[in-house]
Amino acid sequence: MANLNLKFLIVALLSGPMLVLGGCQSLNTKPEDSLYQQLGEREGIANVVEDLLYLIVEDERINHQFKGVDVAQFHDNLTDQLCELSGGPCTYTGREMRELHADMAITDTQFNALAENLILAMEQNDIPTGAQNRLIKQLLPLYPDIRNL
Numbered sequence: 780m781a782n783l784n785l786k787f788l789i790v791a792l793l794s795g796p797m798l799v800l801g802g803c804q805s806l807n808t809k810p811e812d813s814l815y816q817q818l819g820e821r822e823g824i825a826n827v828v829e830d831l832l833y834l835i836v837e838d839e840r841i842n843h844q845f846k847g848v849d850v851a852q853f854h855d856n857l858t859d860q861l862c863e864l865s866g867g868p869c870t871y872t873g874r875e876m877r878e879l880h881a882d883m884a885i886t887d888t889q890f891n892a893l894a895e896n897l898i899l900a901m902e903q904n905d906i907p908t909g910a911q912n913r914l915i916k917q918l919l920p921l922y923p924d925i926r927n928l
């Protein structure tokens with residue numbers, strides 16, 4: 780998993796699970812639910828971000844990058860960002876993505892590790908697979924800024 784290519788991850792995330800599990804979604808999710816609602820609104824997103832933080836701390840591929848980070852602020856800002864990106868009534872007020880990550884020399888492996896942990900955190904919070912895929916898709920445009928490309 781550590782060497783997983785981003786493209787492979789995305790293709791796997793967007794095609795495989797959707798095809799295999801897409802049919803199941805309709806059993807427990809109303810099609811008109813917005814992504815924000817499927818994530819459990821701001822409270823649900825805050826729970827996902829909290830679990831993501833625990834997973835980051837355990838993950839030796841990326842935890843060194845987070846030493847000294849203000850955890851409460853990180854939690855608040857990432858929650859607002861995911862809330863806004865999922866169509867919720869939040870406004871991300873933190874610093875711009877490129878500026879924040881510019882000095883971190885983030886690799887593809889590290890980017891994928893964070894995406895993988897976010898998916899695991901969503902799994903832990905019983906977020907439907909289709910909603911997981913849709914959130915990851917919303918994050919893809921941030922990739923060049925976070926990788927400083």
Ligand code: HEM
Pocket residue numbers: 841844845846848849852853854856857860873874879880883885889890891893894918921925
């Ligand atoms: C889709 C991927 C990512 C998203 C959406 C994202 C989002 C964010 C957001 C919203 C913040 C602001 C939090 C704050 O104000 O404290 C932030 C900060 C930060 N991010 Fe990311 N990030 C991503 C990937 C990564 C990766 C892969 C790493 C390192 C492996 C990383 C390391 C950090 C660190 C260390 C900070 C704190 C910077 C500081 O306080 O100066 N991020 N990120």
